[in-house]
Amino acid sequence: MSKGKVHIMGVGGVAMSAVAGLFKKAGWEVRGSDQAMPYPPMGDLLTDLGISVMHPYQAENLDWGPDLVVVGNVIRRINPEAVAVVESKIPYLSFPEALREHFFHDQQSIVVAGTHGKTTTTSLIAHLLAFQGLDPSFLVGGIPVNFGINHHLGKGKYFVIEGDEYDTAFFDKGPKFLHYLPKAAIINNVEFDHADIFANLDAVLKVFTDFARIVPRKAPLLIPDSDTNAKMVVADADAKVVTFGIERGIWQARDVQWDGLGVAFNLFCKDLKVGTFSSPMIGIHNLHNVIAALVMLHELDAVTPKLALALESFKGIKKRQEIKGVVNQITVMDDFAHHPTAVRQTIEALRIAKPKAKIIVMFEIESNTSRRKVFQNEFAKAFATADQVLFCRPYEKPDNLPLEERIDMDQLCADIQSAGTNAVMIPDIGDLASAAAALAKPGDIIVGMSGRNFHNVHDKVLAKLAEG
Incomplete structure (x- = not known):
């Protein structure tokens, strides 16, 4: 029996298609709308999920009587469908609010934030947990090759999500990641970006500082030891701040050896060797992403003897190298x-x-x-x-x-x-x-x-x- 009917505005976006899929798998009847039929791979994903897409945006798209409308941040206030939603009595939420209200209360959210590396690190954590049999839920802004899909509604205790600092919706100009109820978090790096909504680096630092402050006391909050901006934004955090890096930080990759197919290294916590790992991804930035993912699992005590093999089996993400x-x-x-x-x-x-x-x-x-x-x-x-x-x-x-x-x-x-x-x-x-x-x-x-x-x-x- 359906839990209700939900309409997804902007359903062709990577994140919105994932939200649509999560609602579908949670037992809702799901339909969506966009300016045009989404092109692959999102269009194919929605077709495979059996989610119909109405286009273009228009008030009549709501005539099927949804119980809830989820509004993507691509939707402007003057959009005819948005005008119709606001004037109607249909409840509506941004997609971060929808995730918080309908999914995060039953699982512990692991939020991966930062200017760069969010998609890769989120995908890595989800894969490492899944390979070890821990069946996490996840939502990621790309398509991890191991899963072939950008979302999953699992039965495990964790929900891994990519935490975006971009604004939430036309009715909520705050960053998305402030809605995600983090029980553990990573701030991979902090740089100036999104010049269309942030005036300068200080504005970016402020929203990351706000994010760091909502990570609960004693919960792990991981930052790279080499990133000055990341250290600034966690300075007043109540969380357990944990640093990581290549030969620096509390957690370190040491004895790093590169070849044309990836990298091998030893992982240390302070001076204790934790394990030897091989990653199939190239680049120093990807090594940082790998370290962050491994450290998060160790901090959560979500580690089994399969962890090293799990990393070796990671196949990457579409559109990332x-x-x-x-x-x-x-x-x-x-x-x-x-x-x-x-x-x-x-x-x-x-x-x-x-x-x-x-x-x-x-x-x-x-x-x-x-x-x-x-x-x-x-x-x-x-x-x-x-x-x-x-x-x-x-x-x-x-x-x-x-x-x-x-x-x-x-x-x-x-x-x-x-x-x-x-x-x-x-x-x-x-x-x-x-x-x-x-x-x-x-x-x-x-x-x-x-x-x-x-x-x-x-x-x-x-x-x-x-x-x-």
């Missing part, structure tokens, strides 16, 4: 990087894995932050660590961003060139794919970076490579 194909010994990868730090870390990781490879970066200026000038200089420095950079036309959004606030693509290309790396903007996606394929030689890496599907450029590159 995801190999889309290899043609003529040329590797084509997809990555979510859209912040200067993420761009630099991804390139550094590829250098460690394949030091002799030429790294060709294709990049779509599409996020609310990357479209702005705020990181003009930082992007130039990050891209200069590649061997070749190809930009497509910046993604246009209906936000009326003034021209003087937009990133200057001509200047960005010129600054990258001045640093010794060739950079050019190629507006047409087909031409960009052809250029990338023409530049690559056997052994090289072509990586496309975007928070979206990047106009399927990866498939276009693979097709061009196959043509020879």
Whole structure:
């Protein structure tokens, strides 16, 4: 018997599709709406779950009589469906509120926050728990390959969730992660981001400080020992602050050995060796994510003899250093990087894995932050660590961003060139794919970076490579 009827507004988003799936698995009748039919993989996921999607947004989408409406943060107050919800007597919640009210009271939430690494670390913790038979619930802003889905309603004691600092809904401009009732938490790092809603770094530090303060007394709150900003935001926290890092912090990775397939290391708590581990992920940033996940499980005493094997079996996340194909010994990868730090870390990781490879970066200026000038200089420095950079036309959004606030693509290309790396903007996606394929030689890496599907450029590159 159905628990009720729930309507999900903005159901095509990664997080909203996951919320829809959780409600479905909890016994609700679920339908949703979006501006258009969501493209894969979210569209396929919703179809597989049997969740119908009404589009575009309109008041009539509510005529089926839902008992509850869950509103995504993509929905603006002037949206006709939002206007209809507000004017109706139908109860409505933001998706963080919906999770808190309907899921978190029965399980202990592990919240993974930070500017970078949230999706990977959340996925890791969920996988490590699941592999050991602890059946956690989880919601993650990507698709972990081991699960093939971005959510799960488990029977175990933990709910692992990616904690986003972005605003909650048009009726709640506070950050999402303040709703998540953390019983344990990680702040992976803190940097300036989301320039569309945060004026400066101080504004970002404030919301992370607020988050740290809601972690209960004596509950584990993990931060990297190397991150000054993370240390600042936990200074007044009542939680049990636990530091981690590579050869620094309370918990440390020592005796680190890299190869082209991953990294091996010993994990220590102070001077006590806890275990030897091998991770299949490349890059220093991913090693930090792995350490954080392992430390969290140890702090929660959620460790069995299967833990090391669980880590070795982790298959990564779609759009995070995801190999889309290899043609003529040329590797084509997809990555979510859209912040200067993420761009630099991804390139550094590829250098460690394949030091002799030429790294060709294709990049779509599409996020609310990357479209702005705020990181003009930082992007130039990050891209200069590649061997070749190809930009497509910046993604246009209906936000009326003034021209003087937009990133200057001509200047960005010129600054990258001045640093010794060739950079050019190629507006047409087909031409960009052809250029990338023409530049690559056997052994090289072509990586496309975007928070979206990047106009399927990866498939276009693979097709061009196959043509020879």
